[in-house]
Amino acid sequence: xxxxxxxxxxxxxxxxxxxxxxxxxxxxxxxxxxxxxxxxxxxxxxxxxxxxxxxxxxxxxxxxxxxxxxxxxxxxxxxxxxxxxxxxxxxxxxxxxxxxxxxxxxxxxxxxxxxxxxxxxxxxxxxxxxxxxxxxxxxxxxxxxxxxxxxxxxxxxxxxxxxxxxxxxxxxxxxxxxxxxxxxxxxxxxxxxxxxxxxxxxxxxxxxxxxxxxxxxxxxxxxxxxxxxxxxxxxxxxxxxxxxxxxxxxxxxxxxxxxxxxxxxxxxxxxxxxxxxxxxxxxxxxxxxxxxxxxxxxxxxxxxxxxxxxxxxxxxxxxxxxxxxxxxxxxxxxxxxxxxxxxxxxxxxxxx
Amino acid sequence: xxxxxxxxxxxxxxxxxxxxxxxxxxxxxxxxxxxxxxxxxxxxxxxxxxxxxxxxxxxxxxxxxxxxxxxxxxxxxxxxxxxxxxxxxxxxxxxxxxxxxxxxxxxxxxxxxxxxxxxxxxxxxxxxxxxxxxxxxxxxxxxxxxxxxxxxxxxxxxxxxxxxxxxxxxxxxxxxxxxxxxxxxxxxxxxxxxxxxxxxxxxxxxxxxxxxxxxxxxxxxxxxxxxxxxxxxxxxxxxxxxxxxxxxxxxxxxxxxxxxxxxxxxxxxxxxxxxxxxxxxxxxxxxxxxxxxxxxxxxxxxxxxxxxxxxxxxxxxxxxxxxxxxxxxxxxxxxxxxxxxxxxxxxxxxxxxxxxxxxxxxxxxxxxxxxxxxxxxxxxxxxxxxxxxxxxxxxxxxxxxxxxxxxxxxxxxxxxxxxxxxxxxxxxxxxxxxxxxxxxxxxxxxxxxxxxxxxxxxxxxxxxxxxxxxxxxxxxxxxxxxxxxxxxxxxxxxxxxxxxxxxxxxxxxxxxxxxxxxxxxxxxxxxxxxxxxxxxxxxxxxxx
Numbered sequence: 001x002x003x004x005x006x007x008x009x010x011x012x013x014x015x016x017x018x019x020x021x022x023x024x025x026x027x028x029x030x031x032x033x034x035x036x037x038x039x040x041x042x043x044x045x046x047x048x049x050x051x052x053x054x055x056x057x058x059x060x061x062x063x064x065x066x067x068x069x070x071x072x073x074x075x076x077x078x079x080x081x082x083x084x085x086x087x088x089x090x091x092x093x094x095x096x097x098x099x100x101x102x103x104x105x106x107x108x109x110x111x112x113x114x115x116x117x118x119x120x121x122x123x124x125x126x127x128x129x130x131x132x133x134x135x136x137x138x139x140x141x142x143x144x145x146x147x148x149x150x151x152x153x154x155x156x157x158x159x160x161x162x163x164x165x166x167x168x169x170x171x172x173x174x175x176x177x178x179x180x181x182x183x184x185x186x187x188x189x190x191x192x193x194x195x196x197x198x199x200x201x202x203x204x205x206x207x208x209x210x211x212x213x214x215x216x217x218x219x220x221x222x223x224x225x226x227x228x229x230x231x232x233x234x235x236x237x238x239x240x241x242x243x244x245x246x247x248x249x250x251x252x253x254x255x256x257x258x259x260x261x262x263x264x265x266x267x268x269x270x271x272x273x274x275x276x277x278x279x280x281x282x283x284x285x286x287x288x289x290x291x292x293x294x295x296x297x298x299x300x301x302x303x304x305x306x307x308x309x310x311x312x313x314x315x316x317x318x319x320x321x322x323x324x325x326x327x328x329x330x331x332x333x334x335x336x337x338x339x340x341x342x343x344x345x346x347x348x349x350x351x352x
Numbered sequence: 353x354x355x356x357x358x359x360x361x362x363x364x365x366x367x368x369x370x371x372x373x374x375x376x377x378x379x380x381x382x383x384x385x386x387x388x389x390x391x392x393x394x395x396x397x398x399x400x401x402x403x404x405x406x407x408x409x410x411x412x413x414x415x416x417x418x419x420x421x422x423x424x425x426x427x428x429x430x431x432x433x434x435x436x437x438x439x440x441x442x443x444x445x446x447x448x449x450x451x452x453x454x455x456x457x458x459x460x461x462x463x464x465x466x467x468x469x470x471x472x473x474x475x476x477x478x479x480x481x482x483x484x485x486x487x488x489x490x491x492x493x494x495x496x497x498x499x500x501x502x503x504x505x506x507x508x509x510x511x512x513x514x515x516x517x518x519x520x521x522x523x524x525x526x527x528x529x530x531x532x533x534x535x536x537x538x539x540x541x542x543x544x545x546x547x548x549x550x551x552x553x554x555x556x557x558x559x560x561x562x563x564x565x566x567x568x569x570x571x572x573x574x575x576x577x578x579x580x581x582x583x584x585x586x587x588x589x590x591x592x593x594x595x596x597x598x599x600x601x602x603x604x605x606x607x608x609x610x611x612x613x614x615x616x617x618x619x620x621x622x623x624x625x626x627x628x629x630x631x632x633x634x635x636x637x638x639x640x641x642x643x644x645x646x647x648x649x650x651x652x653x654x655x656x657x658x659x660x661x662x663x664x665x666x667x668x669x670x671x672x673x674x675x676x677x678x679x680x681x682x683x684x685x686x687x688x689x690x691x692x693x694x695x696x697x698x699x700x701x702x703x704x705x706x707x708x709x710x711x712x713x714x715x716x717x718x719x720x721x722x723x724x725x726x727x728x729x730x731x732x733x734x735x736x737x738x739x740x741x742x743x744x745x746x747x748x749x750x751x752x753x754x755x756x757x758x759x760x761x762x763x764x765x766x767x768x769x770x771x772x773x774x775x776x777x778x779x780x781x782x783x784x785x786x787x788x789x790x791x792x793x794x795x796x797x798x799x800x801x802x803x804x805x806x807x808x809x810x811x812x813x814x815x816x817x818x819x820x821x822x823x824x825x826x827x828x829x830x831x832x833x834x835x836x837x838x839x840x841x842x843x844x845x846x847x848x849x850x851x852x853x854x855x856x857x858x859x860x861x862x863x864x865x866x867x868x869x870x871x872x873x874x875x876x877x878x879x880x881x882x883x884x885x886x887x888x889x890x891x892x893x894x895x896x
Contacts, residue, residue, distance in 0.1 A: 249467055252460060255419060258449070259449065270471065344470070345470075
């Protein structure tokens with residue numbers, strides 16, 4: 001009984017893993033093809049307009065660009081599987097740099113920030129979702145609904161600049177441009193509130209500072225990302241729970257005399273994990289792959305910035321590696337969401 | 353009397369529940385409209401009250417009101433619900449919850465829907481006892497297992513540790529009764545607990561419910577639309593219609609001498625009598641047909657039947673017996689694995705895609721649920737007009753005229769052509785579905801449970817309409833149903849199916865009055881009769 005359960009779960013996981021690998025493989029082909037289609041030629045771009053065709057050809061041969069696309073694809077993907085993403089095109093001669101070495105620390109920074117934001121955002125989003133579902137149509141629910149709608153609508157760079165603005169001007173808000181626009185008592189009251197906010201650093205510089213110092217420096221970008229991603233997750237949690245609240249088994253739970261809180265936490269949430277996990281996974285993937293704008297605002301050396309820079313300089317191996325990592329992040333996180341859905345559903349775990 | 357339920361406000365007599373002038377409103381499209389117009393209800397300890405009426409009569413609403421509860425979108429607007437001397441409606445939610453689950457429990461229609469799919473049965477059975485601190489966990493589990501045994505669930509020690517999807521519908525209804533019994537409440541509200549079950553399962557669940565309610569002397573409100581079912585259990589029966597009381601009497605008197613016309617009409621279908629006709633002119637014959645879903649699930653096994661022209665052949669059996677699959681195979685939606693279907697002597701192409709338009713026209717299908725069979729965005733005229741245009745090429749005026757003719761034929765006004773399905777009642781929608789099938793001028797109509805979703809009175813009207821149409825137009829019916837009363841009313845011949853096989857076939861009188869196969873006998877004996885002693889009789893016969 002127990003063994004067959006483990007077996008069936010293992011089989012479900014294996015099937016999804018295979019599909020995940022297949023998806024990653026297809027994505028890698030798409031990435032490669034998309035970059036093939038990019039206009040321009042690296043060799044020409046490096047050597048300039050005055051280069052003779054011979055020198056361009058020589059450089060192309062040196063970098064393997066003269067090979068057919070299919071050969072280059074397989075040599076790239078073959079290396080990528082072993083963790084070797086090739087050599088960056090940004091260095092010459094003795095100054096070659098491995099793509100993996102360039103990406104490694106940047107990826108670490110991005111994941112570090114993503115984890116920080118996730119630790120804040122996921123619990124807040126889930127508990128707000130539960131509370132808005134519990135007190136649906138109350139003042140709290142409406143305020144939360146409007147606030148999250150605003151948070152979804154504002155671009156993240158705007159949120160980031162707004163937060164930085166408040167932090168920079170917090171000690172003299174009443175005298176700032178915005179403070180002067182507002183009526184006196186509002187700007188003074190707001191200024192007083194801002195005094196209570198700690199002076200978060202507005203630049204997220206990475207150096208050899210101790211761990212907690214690093215965490216402190218990352219607080220503002222983490223808050224920005226939390227604000228942006230909470231809204232989506234919270235609204236989804238609320239919507240899923242409310243749709244479940246019309247189920248007959250919820251009515252049965254109410255008719256057993258259970259408190260509304262227990263009805264939601266014990267009976268509704270139990271069956272809501274699958275869709276919640278999907279939206280959480282989607283948002284976590286966004287925290288890894290979609291934060292380039294926030295990185296730029298806070299001058300944070302993450303992988304998003306690296307990729308944008310690489311696109312500018314036509315550093316194709318780096319672009320490809322970054323895109324592949326982003327795709328892998330989405331696939332792995334969705335795989336985890338699938339697993340949560342399987343584990344939380346007895347109908348899949350225990351066949352009849 | 354439950355020992356753990358002392359009654360501080362005992363009124364001196366045995367009165368447990370007193371509902372006075374109960375008024376409830378419901379919200380439709382933002383407007384509050386009265387649903388219950390002032391109902392009184394009394395219940396003594398240990399008494400069972402049957403609450404019957406059609407869907408929409410307010411039975412469930414009254415049953416839930418006895419727990420001080422209204423569904424979302426409804427509200428109490430007047431009256432009182434006195435339970436054991438205290439008015440549930442005037443106390444705050446928190447106090448109401450102390451009664452629910454502990455002293456008043458609820459058993460719902462569908463165990464599949466009313467058990468949380470995420471928890472094992474035993475967790476849900478003991479939940480109320482733990483939340484209300486009635487019993488510590490180990491004792492609660494012991495009592496649950498004891499109740500499972502009393503309700504004749506198989507392997508009572510183990511079954512609780514299964515998830516709801518792992519046990520059958522009948523077992524879930526028993527488990528739900530055990531869940532309601534766990535706190536040994538004073539009152540249980542049974543809301544159509546056997547309606548979703550097959551008749552043969554229903555008998556056993558009814559017997560289990562009756563025994564356990566008697567053993568603990570629990571009072572009960574038993575809600576159903578089936579008078580014969582409630583007659584087996586109830587001491588008293590109350591008939592509701594449109595949120596008002598029609599009649600209230602002792603069970604014996606209600607059955608032998610109903611006062612109101614409405615009460616009499618409740619078993620109207622049982623009053624249709626029609627002489628049985630035979631015919632040798634075979635219109636459709638199914639020869640050795642087997643069919644399966646996928647490669648593995650065999651649903652039809654070697655079916656061999658003949659359908660005589662202009663007659664009604666009823667196909668009966670429990671859910672899962674292959675009745676609807678047979679219809680799908682005849683119509684060509686599920687091509688048979690082997691065997692063939694002959695229509696007026698010629699073999700039909702097995703798949704619907706290979707059949708000519710004329711063949712398609714001659715065999716029509718009417719579905720069980722008229723609510724989902726009509727496109728909600730299409731007016732009645734369009735719904736009926738489409739087959740006219742598709743099969744017969746009627747357009748413009750001619751089409752309109754034929755639609756009006758068909759509406760007259762199904763006894764509806766011509767103005768219905770401009771209405772949308774949402775504006776029609778269930779019975780009217782089923783009439784439209786019939787008209788849509790008739791529009792093709794078919795020779796054969798397959799009726800798949802066409803009356804199952806309808807109330808008794810509407811059922812009678814639809815059956816009478818179908819009978820009239822057959823007499824006027826000479827159409828052949830294949831009538832799929834699980835309701836023996838309907839078979840008695842309409843069939844000329846009967847085919848009994850079980851697990852994909854035909855176990856008996858013959859004329860109506862032969863099959864119903866003198867059944868040969870043991871399964872047919874079981875099926876017929878399981879149909880509740882309008883006689884309070886019927887359940888005892890059946891059980892006595894079975895134990896022999």
